Amino acid sequence: MERLHKVMARAGVASRRRCEELIASGMVKVNGKVITEPGVKVDPATDRIRVGGEPLELSPARQYILMYKPRGYITTMSDEKGRKKVTALLKDNTGRVYPVGRLDYDSEGLLLLTNDGDLTYALTHPKHLVSKTYQARVSGVPEPVKLKQMESGLPLEDGLTAPARVRLKSQREGNALLEITIHEGRKHQVKRMCEHIGHPVIRLKRIKFGNLNIDGLKPGQYRPLSGDELKMLKEKSGLGNTDKY
Ligand code: URA
Numbered sequence: 001m002e003r004l005h006k007v008m009a010r011a012g013v014a015s016r017r018r019c020e021e022l023i024a025s026g027m028v029k030v031n032g033k034v035i036t037e038p039g040v041k042v043d044p045a046t047d048r049i050r051v052g053g054e055p056l057e058l059s060p061a062r063q064y065i066l067m068y069k070p071r072g073y074i075t076t077m078s079d080e081k082g083r084k085k086v087t088a089l090l091k092d093n094t095g096r097v098y099p100v101g102r103l104d105y106d107s108e109g110l111l112l113l114t115n116d117g118d119l120t121y122a123l124t125h126p127k128h129l130v131s132k133t134y135q136a137r138v139s140g141v142p143e144p145v146k147l148k149q150m151e152s153g154l155p156l157e158d159g160l161t162a163p164a165r166v167r168l169k170s171q172r173e174g175n176a177l178l179e180i181t182i183h184e185g186r187k188h189q190v191k192r193m194c195e196h197i198g199h200p201v202i203r204l205k206r207i208k209f210g211n212l213n214i215d216g217l218k219p220g221q222y223r224p225l226s227g228d229e230l231k232m233l234k235e236k237s238g239l240g241n242t243d244k245y
Pocket residue numbers: 102103104105107187188189190191192204
């Protein structure tokens with residue numbers, strides 16, 4: 001048995017406090033009877049709960065995982081070549097979660113995994129795509145004018161790229177390290193941008209995704225998002241306050 005307001009909050013109705021208010025206001029029925037007293041316990045598996053006349057849909061607890069994807073793993077759910085999936089790196093007790101967006105097989109770095117379909121949709125929707133920052137080791141050392149072109153937009157085969165931020169971080173023995181921030185999510189975008197200016201990518205690592213960064217994690221490691229990180233990410237994705245009432 002579990003407190004009614006907690007069960008409601010877990011189902012995504014609203015925050016716990018708001019759920020308590022909804023109960024007190026007489027909007028919630030359990031097995032056909034209006035419940036207004038606080039602290040009532042229910043069995044989510046057998047009790048019929050309705051909020052504002054709508055049956056409560058109990059979804060599994062939401063999970064948000066920030067992983068350092070190592071190179072040599074795929075982020076898609078199936079692969080005809082039978083290559084290793086990033087989800088194989090998660091412990092067995094982690095529920096089903098799915099990568100948000102993709103990182104190539106040979107790319108590494110920050111990958112968000114979740115079972116929250118609304119957030120995935122919001123984060124990958126072209127209307128409010130969050131920024132993504134990559135470190136790209138490229139062949140040769142690009143001239144400043146090439147970096148400027150990358151920043152203002154390159155005519156790739158699927159259209160002009162949106163404005164980006166590009167910095168030359170360092171250079172050594174015929175290659176350079178670029179830091180590139182983009183807001184789009186086209187397939188192989190960073191590799192295609194670098195290829196276009198004549199400096200193909202040798203190694204690619206994503207270091208930031210919106211307000212999240214990869215600091216403190218080694219390849220293959222992961223951790224849950226903190227409450228603050230999640231709140232900010234939701235705000236950035238345009239979801240903001242997700243209370244339904
Ligand atoms: N751009 C690429 O080309 N590859 C990635 O994995 C991510 C961004």
